[in-house]
Amino acid sequence: MFELKTIALFFLTAIAEILGCYLPYLWLKENKSMWLLVPAALCLSLFAWLLSLHPAAAGRVYAAYGGVYIAVALLWLYVIDGIKPSTWDLIGAGVALLGMAIIMFAPKNS
Numbered sequence: 001m002f003e004l005k006t007i008a009l010f011f012l013t014a015i016a017e018i019l020g021c022y023l024p025y026l027w028l029k030e031n032k033s034m035w036l037l038v039p040a041a042l043c044l045s046l047f048a049w050l051l052s053l054h055p056a057a058a059g060r061v062y063a064a065y066g067g068v069y070i071a072v073a074l075l076w077l078y079v080i081d082g083i084k085p086s087t088w089d090l091i092g093a094g095v096a097l098l099g100m101a102i103i104m105f106a107p108k109n110s
Contacts, residue, residue, distance in 0.1 A: 003104075003105055006054070006104055006105075009053060009054065010064070010069075010100070011068060011072060012050055013047055013051055013065060013068075014065075014068055014069045014073070015072065016043045016044070016046040016047040016050060017043070017044070017047040018072065018073060018076055019039070019040070019043040020040050020041070020043035020044035020046075020047055021040075021044075022076075022080075023036040023037070023039055023040035023043070024040050060103060060104070063103055064100040064103040064104045065100070066096065066100070067096035067098075067099045067100030067101075067103075068096075068097065068100055070093050070096040070097075071093040071096060074089050074090070074093050077089075
């Protein structure tokens, strides 16, 4: 159960971070409203708070989170941008998720 909670928390964290970066992108590149910066700031605050909820050491959490972020970013590419990830994208995401699992769930000596 710990593993599922960890992965779900990482998934929510990645969504918050991507939204926090995507909304300013819309303002800067797509000429959308500057008011998008308000929810963007809230999303980035949520991102930081969600990362703090993990019981593991911060450096370990940040390293492992990167693997989930890669997979969620590719999911975003498909769902939001409408671009199908390549086989190599999916293989890379799988390797990144394997790295996350090793970092977070392997036995620790300390």
